[in-house]
Amino acid sequence: xxxLKRNWLLILTHVGALVPLARLVWNFFHDQxxxxxxxxxxxxxxxxxxxxxxxxxxCTPLNTLFGLRQVIGLRKSLGLYCFMYxxxxxxxxxxxxxxxxxxxxxxxxxxxxxxxxGFAAFLALLPLAITSTRGWMRRLGRNWKRLxxxxxxxxxxxxxxxxxxxxSDIREPLAYGAxxxxxxxxxxxxxxxxxxxxxxxxxxxxxGYDRVAVPEDLN
Amino acid sequence: MGSVTxxxxxxxxxxxLWAADNYNYEELRKELTPLKAIAGYNNFYEFSTKKEEVAPxxxxxxTSPWSVKVGGHVSKPTTFDxxxxxxxxPQEERIYxxxxxxxxxxxxPWMGFPLASLLKLVEPTQKAKYVxxxxxxxxxxxxxxxxxxxxxxxVEGLRLDEAMNDLAILATGLYGNPLLPQNGAPIRxxxxxxxxxxxxxxxxxxxxxxxxxxxxxxxxAPNEYGFYANVNPAVEHPRWSQSSERRIGEFFRRKTLPxxxxxxxxxQLYAGMDLRRNF
Numbered sequence: 001x002x003x004l005k006r007n008w009l010l011i012l013t014h015v016g017a018l019v020p021l022a023r024l025v026w027n028f029f030h031d032q033x034x035x036x037x038x039x040x041x042x043x044x045x046x047x048x049x050x051x052x053x054x055x056x057x058x059c060t061p062l063n064t065l066f067g068l069r070q071v072i073g074l075r076k077s078l079g080l081y082c083f084m085y086x087x088x089x090x091x092x093x094x095x096x097x098x099x100x101x102x103x104x105x106x107x108x109x110x111x112x113x114x115x116x117x118g119f120a121a122f123l124a125l126l127p128l129a130i131t132s133t134r135g136w137m138r139r140l141g142r143n144w145k146r147l148x149x150x151x152x153x154x155x156x157x158x159x160x161x162x163x164x165x166x167x168s169d170i171r172e173p174l175a176y177g178a179x180x181x182x183x184x185x186x187x188x189x190x191x192x193x194x195x196x197x198x199x200x201x202x203x204x205x206x207x208g209y210d211r212v213a214v215p216e217d218l219n
Numbered sequence: 220m221g222s223v224t225x226x227x228x229x230x231x232x233x234x235x236l237w238a239a240d241n242y243n244y245e246e247l248r249k250e251l252t253p254l255k256a257i258a259g260y261n262n263f264y265e266f267s268t269k270k271e272e273v274a275p276x277x278x279x280x281x282t283s284p285w286s287v288k289v290g291g292h293v294s295k296p297t298t299f300d301x302x303x304x305x306x307x308x309p310q311e312e313r314i315y316x317x318x319x320x321x322x323x324x325x326x327x328p329w330m331g332f333p334l335a336s337l338l339k340l341v342e343p344t345q346k347a348k349y350v351x352x353x354x355x356x357x358x359x360x361x362x363x364x365x366x367x368x369x370x371x372x373x374v375e376g377l378r379l380d381e382a383m384n385d386l387a388i389l390a391t392g393l394y395g396n397p398l399l400p401q402n403g404a405p406i407r408x409x410x411x412x413x414x415x416x417x418x419x420x421x422x423x424x425x426x427x428x429x430x431x432x433x434x435x436x437x438x439x440a441p442n443e444y445g446f447y448a449n450v451n452p453a454v455e456h457p458r459w460s461q462s463s464e465r466r467i468g469e470f471f472r473r474k475t476l477p478x479x480x481x482x483x484x485x486x487q488l489y490a491g492m493d494l495r496r497n498f
Contacts (some may be wrong), residue, residue: 035260099471112455169268
C-alpha cells in the first residue's frame with residue numbers, strides 16, 4: 001500500500017502512455033481502424049509521440065516553478081514512450097504505407113519537406129533513447145546533459161512537421177506549437193527570473209495589504 | 220453485391236450497358252469499393268474536416284425540396300427541381316475510379332447523366348467559356364460552414380470543353396440508390412480524371428461564365444491546388460505522393476495513372492498545354 005502511495009504517479013504514467021497503443025490493438029481486432037487503417041495508425045502514433053514529448057518537456061518547469069519534484073522521476077519514462085510511438089510512427093510510414101519500397105520512399109521522404117523534418121525529429125530522438133540508461137549517463141558525464149538538449153530540437157521539428165502536414169487549417173498544430181514554445185521559453189534564465197519576480201512581487205503586495213490590515217500597525 | 224446492383228442498373232438503364240464497353244466498366248466492377256467505406260470515409264468539409272465524422276453529422280440533411288439554378292451566359296436560364304432532373308435525364312450507371320489528392324482512391328458505381336446533356340438544354344452562348352458550380356450554403360445544416368477558415372460556399376469550375384466531355388457526369392445516386400448526404404446528395408459533379416475535390420457536392424447553382432472561376436481550394440492554397448487538378452503522377456504535391464496511391468481496402472500501393480486511367484478520353488483536351496504549370 002505504501003508502495004502504491006509512493007509510486008502512483010509513475011504507475012499512472014505507464015498506464016496512460018500505453019492507452020493509445022492498447023486502443024490501436026483493440027480497434028484492430030474490432031475492425032475499427034477506419035476505412036484507411038494505415039493512415040489512421042500513422043496519425044494516432046504520431047499524435048501520441050508528440051503529446052508524450054510535450055509531457056516530458058513539461059517536467060522540468062513543473063519542478064523549477066512549482067516545486068513538483070516528483071515529476072522529475074517521470075521524465076525518462078515519458079521520453080522513452082515518446083520514442084516508442086515515434087518509432088511505430090516511422091515504421092508504419094516506411095513499412096506499412098510504403099512497403100519499404102526504396103523508389104517510393106525516396107520521393108515520400110526526401111521530396112516532401114514535412115516528411116524530411118519529421119525524419120529529422122526522429123533522428124534527433126534516437127541518441128537520446130540510446131543514452132537514456134544510467135550507464136550512459138555516467139559515461140557521458142557533463143556531456144549527457146548537453147546531448148539531451150537535442151529534445152528541444154526534436155520538439156520544434158515535430159511541430160514544423162505537423163504544421164507542414166495539415167491541409168490548410170493550421171490551428172491545431174499551432175496550438176501544440178504554442179505549448180512547446182512556452183515550455184522552451186521557460187528554459188531561459190531571464191524568463192524564469194521574470195516569472196519568479198512576478199510571483200514574488202505579487203506575494204509581497206498581498207503581504208503588504210495584510211500588514212495594513214493588522215491592527216497593531218495602526219498605532 | 221457489386222454484380223447484383225450492376226444487373227439492376229443495367230436492366231433499368233440500358234444506356235449504362237452500352238457505355239460500359241467504352242470505359243472498361245466490367246474490369247472495374249471487380250474492384251468496386253464496398254459501400255461501407257464509400258459511405259463512411261468522406262471528405263466533405265461543410266460537415267466536418269474529419270472523414271469519419273461527416274456521415275453522422277450529415278444524417279437528416281434535407282435534400283428535398285431541392286433545386287439547381289442554371290444561368291449565366293445561356294440562352295435559356297432554367298431552375299431545375301431535383302425530381303425533374305431525375306425524370307428528364309435518363310440515369311445510367313458509371314463505374315469510375317476516384318482519386319483523392321491525399322493519395323487514396325476508390326472505385327464507385329455512380330448513377331447519373333452526362334453534364335453535357337444539361338448544359339445543351341440551357342444553350343450556352345458564345346460568351347460562355349467556363350462552368351462554375353456552387354454548393355449549398357446553410358451553416359444550420361452544414362456545421363462545418365461555421366468555420367471562417369474557408370471561403371464558403373464551396374465553388375468549383377471546369378472549362379466548357381471539359382464540362383462537355385462525356386466522362387463528366389452529374390451523379391444523383393450510387394450502388395443503385397439515391398446519393399447519401401455524406402456523398403453529396405442530392406446531386407453532385409463527378410469528373411473522374413481529376414482529383415476528387417473537383418467533383419463538387421450538393422450543387423445548387425451552375426453558371427456559364429466568361430472567365431476562370433476561382434475555386435475554394437485555389438483560394439485556400441493556390442500553390443497546392445490549381446484550377447485543372449488533373450490526376451497526374453508526374454506533378455508532385457508538397458505532402459502526398461502523387462505517383463502512387465492506396466486503394467481503400469487494399470494493402471499495397473498502386474501506381475497512379477495519368478488522368479486517373481482516362482487519358483485516351485481526355486488527354487486531347489490539354490494538347491499543347493504545359494500540365495506542370497497548369498496543375
